[in-house]
């Protein structure tokens with residue numbers, strides 16, 4: 001279980017202004033909210049990449065910050081982090097990048113062959129062919145492939161908790177759906193507790209147990225996908241409507257770039273704006 005208690009964080013201006021949120025064991029919780037509202041900052045406070053000015057983060061009842069660096073190192077071993085921009089090491093091959101996800105002690109214990117087997121398995125899990133990508137450098141891969149390598153690096157370490165920062169942004173619909181299915185599989189097969197920052201609310205309905213809306217530095221709503229869809233709270237409706245209008249306009253641009261008709265998308269945007 002992860003508990004965020006009264007988390008405050010300011011940079012030049014206040015970003016997080018008292019976030020209270022609990023993620024239950026085995027749960028997948030999606031965090032949505034406007035750009036720049038502090039979603040990534042909140043994820044980073046979980047493992048001390050950003051330290052809150054006030055408040056605390058507890059994992060299984062124990063503060064992440066009370067024990068200094070030793071505690072943080074232990075926490076980071078249990079928590080996998082899928083960064084918004086993949087954050088691969090440019091000078092390392094895919095294989096070497098994935099090795100970073102397997103702690104040294106585990107590498108010694110299981111041996112080279114088993115490490116290689118796990119690396120290949122993790123790549124297959126994210127729909128990449130190990131034979132094709134394993135010796136490539138990140139610069140030789142597409143953005144979507146880099147994203148999937150980042151995800152493979154996280155799961156190869158078999159974490160108990162996974163924090164995903166926009167795991168499907170920039171992926172085509174087929175790969176988005178594959179990553180969403182994968183998140184569901186990982187969470188049920190490995191009993192992982194997951195926190196997923198996403199702009200894709202519709203997609204999150206398929207894998208999230210609950211959805212939290214972060215707005216103006218606080219949690220404005222938290223509830224099941226059905227509760228989110230059915231909520232009449234103005235803040236939820238305003239956000240959901242903006243998102244569906246943006247998603248429709250994105251699809252229209254994709255459609256036009258593929259030479260299709262844009263009429264259906266225009267009416268969809270108009271409909272979304274009216275809702």
Ligand SMILES: Nc1ncnc2c1ncn2[C@@H]1O[C@H](COP(=O)(O)OP(=O)(O)OP(=O)(O)O)[C@@H](O)[C@H]1O
Nearest residue numbers: 011012015033034035036037038039040041042084
């Ligand atoms: N390390 C940092 N130093 C200074 N300011 C920061 C830092 N990290 C984040 N910020 C600021 O905090 C605010 C929230 O940033 P954050 O990246 O959490 O937004 P977000 O909700 O994840 O947005 P997006 O949906 O665009 O990814 C922004 O104004 C950002 O400039």
Ligand SMILES: [Mg+2]
Nearest residue numbers: 039040084165
């Ligand atoms: Mg972000």
